[in-house]
Amino acid sequence: MNENRKYPFPEIDPDICKGCVLCVASCPKDVLVISEKLNSKGFHYSEYVGEGCIGCGNCYYVCPEPSAVIVYLKDYVPEEVS
Amino acid sequence: MIMAQKTVLRKPLGFIDVYKHKPGAEKDRTHYCPGCGHGIIHKLIAEALEDFDIVDKTIVISPVGCSVFAYYYFHTGNLQVPHGRAPAVATSVSRANPDSVVISYQGDGDLAAIGGNNILQAANRGENMVVFFVNNAIYGMTGGQMAPTTLEGQKTTTTPYGRNVKTDGYPIQMCEIINQLTAPVYVVRTSLHDMPNIRKTRAAVRKAISNARDKKGFSFVEVLSMCPSGWKMDSVPAQNWIKENMIPRFPLDTFRDISEDMPAIERPIPVMDPDKVKNILGYSALSDSNLEKNPDADFDKVALRVAGFGGQGIMSAGIALANVGMEYGYNVSWLPSYGPEMRGGTANCSVKIQEDTVGASECTEPNMVIAMNQPSLEKFEQIIVPGGALIYNTTLIDKEPARRDVKVYPIPITGIADELGDTRVQSMVNVGAFAAVTGMFDPGEIENLMSSLFKGKPESVIKLNEIAVRKGYKYVKENFS
Amino acid sequence: MPRKLMKGNHAAVYGAILAGCKAYYGYPITPASEIAESASLLFPKFGRTFLQAESEIAAINMVYGAAGCGQRVLTGSSGPGISLKQEGISYCAGSALPCVIIDIMRGGPGLGNIGPEQGDYNQVLKGGGHGNYKVIVLAPNSAQEMCDLTMLAFELADKYRNPVYVLTDGVIGQMMEVVELPEPVTGLPDKSEWAIYGTADSRHLINSIYLDHDDLERWNRELMKKYAVIQKNEVRVEEYRMDDAEIVTIGYGSSSRVLRSAIDIARERGIKLGMLRPITLFPFPAPEIASLPDRGLKGILTVEMSDGQLVDDVNLALSGKMISDLYNRMGGNVPTALEICEKVSELYGV
Structure with missing residues (x-):
């Protein structure tokens, strides 16, 4: 994870994402897109465009894959995760 | 939040x-x-x-x-x-x-x-x-x-x-x-x-x-x-x-x-302690000692059928006899006719009381029958083994039994109970009669067992049933000795 | 030991309580209802669970759940109810869950009647449910054994993590006899390696799915190994007047009680009749039966209250060295001692 990134932001595991697009459709800021690329399972995975996330958690809660989406909220301090 | x-x-x-x-x-x-x-x-x-x-x-x-x-x-x-x-x-x-x-x-x-x-x-x-x-x-x-x-x-x-x-x-x-x-x-x-x-x-x-x-x-x-x-x-x-x-x-x-x-649901905690388990099951009230058997009894082994209408105390008479037999240290079994047969209509049970281990529990060849009504007499009279005994309830049966090779005891069982003011005690009249006919049980000992046989029943009920045992016993002794 | 005159059905419930059974889940059916009634009376006195389930199917699934939580658990039923439970029993066997099922057999097929019969033999012994599994089957023939073998059933269920049946018929269930009440079991087995208690350390999985074919075959082979151990270690029989017997009868449950009477009558007539009574039906006393021909017998007669279900297993055990004859009654009829004696005379000219 890049520590210089600006919180909040989502992190989507491109290999686990099944490309259902529910997160893209539920993002109020339209900052998620479907990649042109395919992952190892043949899915066009979802990607964060890199800025504009407001940390609403929609993508997290709408995603059916427990490990696919992590959202680091604005008060996140990296040391919390051990 | x-x-x-x-x-x-x-x-x-x-x-x-x-x-x-x-x-x-x-x-x-x-x-x-x-x-x-x-x-x-x-x-x-x-x-x-x-x-x-x-x-x-x-x-x-x-x-x-x-x-x-x-x-x-x-x-x-x-x-x-x-x-x-x-x-x-x-x-x-x-x-x-x-x-x-x-x-x-x-x-x-x-x-x-x-x-x-x-x-x-x-x-x-x-x-x-x-x-x-x-x-x-x-x-x-x-x-x-x-x-x-x-x-x-x-x-x-x-x-x-x-x-x-x-x-x-x-x-x-x-x-x-x-x-x-x-x-x-x-x-x-x-x-x-x-x-x-x-x-x-x-x-x-x-x-x-x-x-x-x-x-x-x-x-x-x-x-x-x-x-x-x-x-x-x-x-x-x-x-x-x-x-x-x-x-x-x-x-x-x-x-x-x-x-x-809603209040929180509470579930009980299971009792597993062996002493508490035995206490709840009433082990201490259960005996393991035997009464002395009568060496001069006329019967040393009984295969009994008790039969009559449902409600005539057929089952309870059989259970009482099996219980008393147990107290004398006999091997006993009691088998009811069960299911719909018991709902109205006729009822019968088999009781075995003997020294040996009981084999078949159904008395297909009884050496004693207690018939409480006419249909029961007709049904079971013929299967008594020769030399056996037949007790029948003259209050409700006016036709005499046909068998001459068994000892017959005509007793007004229902009548005796009615005289005591409660038809229900006829089962204990039967128990008394059984004791007298077989000589296997002492009526005094049966009286001692009454409180356990009628556990939880009022003293007056126990007393009345005690009298019923006495009456049944006495009737046989006075009329058939 | 303290003694009590009690019905076989009640004695089984006493046995369950003495064995530390914590829960009873059942559905009413004649002639097994006294088991549920007796459990409903007694279990609450011990703070243990009695629940009348909405169906036989629900009852066996409640048994599955309780067993998965490590409880000694009991259900009771009769033929039609056992038919309904079979899926759940297969799951219990597949998930290696110890539990005890009492089957008080009645007349069949279909609604049949409520008289005593032994027609559940095959559905109980041959895995009436789906898949490769076996259940341990104990066959009491007295009220005392209803108590004792129910206790043993819990012990074997836990020892082998397998469902155990107590299989008998309406006569043994309804009959009252003297039962000498044993001491309650102390020190129940530790099941913490697999049972679920709702704690951090017991987050186990109770399951019978093996999606991978090789995994499932492996599991089936493990089960086969377990059944072989059970076959080797747990056969129980009773012999009656076998020492000098020239004709051997084989029967379990009610028919074995009648056989005892028949043997006594036959012996008075000079006929050397004896009895081999399977107390365990699985494991079946196949070695004991297989050795019978070595005695130089005049004949072997299987007496059952079913349509030859038991004699099939007897003849399988005899492997053609001798063939057992069959005397059977059905429909709620119990053979009488005299009938059996006549059959023996007719078959063997004695």
């Missing part, structure tokens, strides 16, 4: 880190199809378990259906169970572990079709559990067949022309049905068709799980959920399909929420 305290949203600790029970290489992802609602509901449950710090004490029941593999994911106790039976299993799991949080997770075929009775009965008992009912209007796992919740006109692999309500019935509305029962504390229907409703679902999941944690009873959360594969559409159109087609049929509502008012 809790969300505001979080600084990261990641895979909740209610999930197993690595899905070790899942076969194959992909132990980091679910088996669910893209856009499937199960994964969303699983995540809401796992998040609540973590947030409430109850992952350890939760037990998840996986059904048959797409969520058959729910046990791959939840870091809880897990039972995978037969189709439709999750609420029955959850019942005994909750009873066995009353401090645990028991979750029954079921689809529409599982819950509303094959398991329809089980869900109603568990709800009706108010079991302390949460039921998550995932309604996607289709059988997913088996390949998209009609579910009980399939909509009117909806095409599935077994309704290729669309569900016809005239032949297939109507979509079943489970919340509305559950809400007819008295016991459930929380009944709600939510949907995954957009973010506000996913957040409402989240609130419902948390409410239901906290109810189970607080032992409030039965919570039922129905979630309208997408099955993009089964519906043959993409995820977002599937969400729209819920909104446009399912919600009109399955309106979203909190049908009931009375958990606040």
Whole structure:
């Protein structure tokens, strides 16, 4: 994870994402897109465009894959995760 | 509120880190199809378990259906169970572990079709559990067949022309049905068709799980959920399909929420201490010593049939004799005619009292018959072995027995009882008569046993039955010596 | 020991309580209802669970749940109810869950009647449910054994993590006899390696799914190994007047009681009749039966209250060295001692 990134932001595991697009459709800021690329399972995975996330958690809660989406909220301090 | 305290949203600790029970290489992802609602509901449950710090004490029941593999994911106790039976299993799991949080997770075929009775009965008992009912209007796992919740006109692999309500019935509305029962504390229907409703679902999941944690009873959360594969559409159109087609049929509502008012369910703690167990079973009141047998008795072995109308104390006379025989250290058995025979009509029982181990318990060749009415006399007179004894109730039988090769004892059994003011004591008149005819039992000893034979009965009843024994005994001694 | 005159059905419930059974889940059916009634009376006195389930199917699934939580648990039923429970029993066997099922057999097929019969032999012994599994089957023939063998059933269930039946018929269930009440069991087995208690350390999985074919075959082979151990270690029989017997009868449950009477009558007539009574039906006393021909017998007569279900297993054990004859009654009729004596005379010219 890049520590210089600006919180909040989502992190989507491109290999686990099944490309259902529910997160893209539920993002109020339209900052998620479907990649042109395919992952190892043949899915066009979802990607964060890199800025504009407001940390609403929609993508997290709408995603059916427990490990696919992590959202680091604005008060996140990296040391919390051990 | 809790969300505001979080600084990261990641895979909740209610999930197993690595899905070790899942076969194959992909132990980091679910088996669910893209856009499937199960994964969303699983995540809401796992998040609540973590947030409430109850992952350890939760037990998840996986059904048959797409969520058959729910046990791959939840870091809880897990039972995978037969189709439709999750609420029955959850019942005994909750009873066995009353401090645990028991979750029954079921689809529409599982819950509303094959398991329809089980869900109603568990709800009706108010079991302390949460039921998550995932309604996607289709059988997913088996390949998209009609579910009980399939909509009117909806095409599935077994309704290729669309569900016809005239032949297939109507979509079943489970919340509305559950809400007819008295016991459930929380009944709600939510949907995954957009973010506000996913957040409402989240609130419902948390409410239901906290109810189970607080032992409030039965919570039922129905979630309208997408099955993009089964519906043959993409995820977002599937969400729209819920909104446009399912919600009109399955309106979203909190049908009931009375958990606040409910006291916590308390279950008793099982008594396992051996001394306490023996005490409750009354071991100390049970004897293991024998009365002295009469060496000069006329009978050393009895195979007895007692027969008459139901209500003539047939069974109780037989049981009393077997009990007294036991106290003398004999091997005894008592076998009733059972079932419908006992409801009105005739009743009879076989009693064996002997030194040896009892073989057959039915007296097919009795050496004694007590016949309390005419049909019984006719039925059993002929099977007495030659040299045996026949006691018959002259109060109700006016025809004399035909047998000349058995010793006959005509006794007004019902009459003697009536004279004592209670027809019911005729069974003990018989016991007294038996003692006199066989010489096996001493009437005084029988009197000593009366309080155990009539345990819990008033003193007056015991006294009256004692007199009945005496009267039966005396009648034989005075008339047939 | 303290003694009490009690019905076989009640004695079984006493046995369950003495064995530390914590829960009873059942559905009413004649002639087994006294088991549920007796449990409903007694279990609450011990703070233990009695629940009248909504169906036979629910009852066996409640048994599955309680067993998965490590409890000693009991259900009771009769033929039609056992038919309904079979799926659940297969799951219990597949998930290696110890539990005890009492079957008080009645007349069949279909609704049949409520008279005593032994027609459940095959559905109980041959895995009436789906898949490769076996259940241990104990066959009491007295009220005393209803108590004792129910206690043993719990012990064997836990020892082998397998469902155990107590299989008998309406006569043994309804009959009252003197029961000498044993001491309650102390020190129940530790099941913490697999049972679910709703604690951090007991987050186990109770399951019978093996998606991978090789995994499932492996599991089936493990089960086969277990059944072989049971076959080797747990056969129980009773012999009656076998020392000098020239004709051996074989029967269990009610028919074995009648056989005892028949043997006493036959012996008075100078006929050397004896009895081999299987107390365990699985494991079946096949070695004991296989060795019978070595005695130079005049004949072997299987007496049962079913349509030859038992004699099939007897003849399988005899492997053609001798062939057992069959005398059977059905429909709720119990053979009488005299009938059996006449059959023996007719078959063997004695």
